[in-house]
Amino acid sequence: MTDRVLELLRTRPDLAELAAFPFEFDVDSAYHVEEVHLASGASLEPIAGDDAGGTYFLCGGTAVLHASSEGDASLLADSVGEALEILVRLPAWCENISAELDEESLLAEIRAADDEAREEFVPDLDARRAALISGLGLPHRPLVELLAMSESATRRTEPDFVLLNSHELCAYRLDESFRQPLRDIVLGPGREALERMRSGDLGAWEEAAADPILRAGVLRAARYDRRDGDLPLLRFLLEHESAARTEWYEERRSAAVLVASYGQDRDVPLLRSATAGQVTDSAGAVEWARAEEAKRHGRDVIAESEFTWIDLAHRQGRLEHARVALIRMLDDTGPDADRLRELSRALERIGDHAQAARAQFNLLSLQDTARDRASEACVLARLERRKGDLAAAGRALERARAAVGADGTTPDGEVPQWHRLGLGRLITEQHLELTLAAVEAGDEELARTTMEHSRLLLDGIGKESAKALSRLSTRAKWAVAGLRPPAA
Structure with missing residues (x-):
């Protein structure tokens, strides 16, 4: 169902113009500076822009989230109508309002700010505000109630309305004062x-x-x-x-x-x-x-370690709380291998393979030995495969092979008898799993290429390891055999 107020703004140019100026809700600028999505996976639709390059989004079809062009994002209201009430009656140019003020004090602050706005850029402010309120059918709530609604929405940004950069997967910031530990x-x-x-x-x-x-x-x-x-x-x-x-x-x-x-x-x-x-x-x-x-x-x-609370949140079924806490921690983590490893494993446990792969990718870059590079590259391959990026999984396995010289190149370092140890089995197993995933996804070239590497690895690893992988290797071989012959 389309929001009533949003539908009015989209079908009434006169009301859309009033919302855009001076209240900075421009439905003709409904786009964002970068690709984004909600960490929770809920739907996200840009519906308006502001004068500073920020964007208003409709979340889950009802709530309104505001994201600035500088990387901040917070829930503004539970509906487009409530969002417009806030923007029109608690305008952006009024910077001295707070929850500590009573109704009379709030009204005085807004009147003072409105006086400056009339002088500087919008002499017909009162007429514009009245026309927009009337045209949209907005209620006339007490200002203290409106401000409380706004702050309540902001405090509910986490965990369901956390905005992520879709490429880097980093979270938009939220002021600490609105985040509950x-x-x-x-x-x-x-x-x-x-x-x-x-x-x-x-x-x-x-x-x-x-x-x-x-x-x-x-x-x-x-x-x-x-x-x-x-x-x-x-x-x-x-x-x-x-x-x-x-x-x-x-x-x-x-x-x-x-x-x-x-x-x-x-x-x-x-x-x-x-x-x-x-x-x-x-x-x-x-x-x-x-x-x-x-x-x-x-x-x-x-x-107490933050991981203590994350584990308890997970056990309580608060997966979004756990996810958001882990993402915030990952955003703040530098080149700390132990912390990145713990974050990667914790994110995998809650099923967020994309964020786990982000942590694992950074962890892999910090490994000092060929053995560790090969081992962590296999973990990265598993995560990339589980998140659905098979090409990235293939690149991770290429790094694993290169680390030990399994592809005929000069190894990154010395890993004596790697093929006879558990590392050989681990590398081979991930190749076989990727082969099966590539067949299922219809990526025939990747399936065949990965299976060729798998065969070479199976010939080189210890007999016990090869035997343990026999069922998996048979499945992979039959899956590839069932592909149509490559074009001549």
Whole structure:
């Protein structure tokens, strides 16, 4: 369904002219300086431009996002009508308005700014504003309500309305004051459940017992907000973590640290089991807890790794929050191999192979040894293949072959017996996977070329590695054999 106000602006030149000047919403300039898309994958349509080269976008068919030509972007309103209300009644030339002002003060600031605007460039401002408001049928809300609507929209830019440069995949900036820390988002349910448990709400205890993800949040919340009377609920949480024996070892360790810090004799058997025998008495429990806390920043929530909150967001199903946090981190990461590797793996885990490949590409450029270059190039090939860029995957495998001299060229460095080791199997496996992907995509030239490299690799790697890949290699060979003969 087309937005009513947008349809009026597109079909009424008189109203479109008023919106364009002086309110800088020009539907005839609905294009952006570069190709962009939303990180969430929601639809994005340019609908107007401003005088400074910025663009207004319609997101998901309803909300309005503004992107400047300087790389900033924020949600403006939940509809085109609300966006025009804001632009017309809180105009760009009024720079001294803020949420701290009441209705009377806001009105005074806008009147003063309007006086200057009339003198400098738009003497008939009042008539233009009245005609546009009337023509579009805009309501007359209190200014404080309108400003609150605008700020509320801006605070909701993340995670669903984050704008990316489609070529470089970097995110447009959003003022820090409008960004809620991820830790507060993911700790919210745990903090709420913890307070309910402290109040004696049996339902909260049952929920924590049944839900390992909620329990993880409660444990995190309890770690950074400790109370003298928490031991019974901490013991309860540790008992359920120990009984569950989930893959999330960190939660069990965290619960054990919290219980051990009390140094109670009755908890020693539980702690001995939870810590695999590291705790054997109450005095040792306290010492062990202190040592563990020293390794893990203790009670300082600010010092906790951002990856902790990203992992918890992922487990809670907040994939867009996790994605945005990782993209922002990647944008801010320089030549730091360890951080890039962690970002690449984390982005792959949430299924964003394009951003993972961006991190991996930068990581590959930092490798010092031929072995590491070959290994990381194989990871890049996998990511490029999974994001659908088969040509880029082929280039990555070319770099892997070059690193070890697998294509007959002089290797980048010494990797003794690489073909007999796991590296040979890894390189070969990625060639076979790319062959199958190329056949499926209809890229016959890439499929045949990659299969030729695969055959040479299969002839050179160790027998055990070749045997382990036999099923995959058979599939790839039959897939290529089924292609039509190349043109003479």
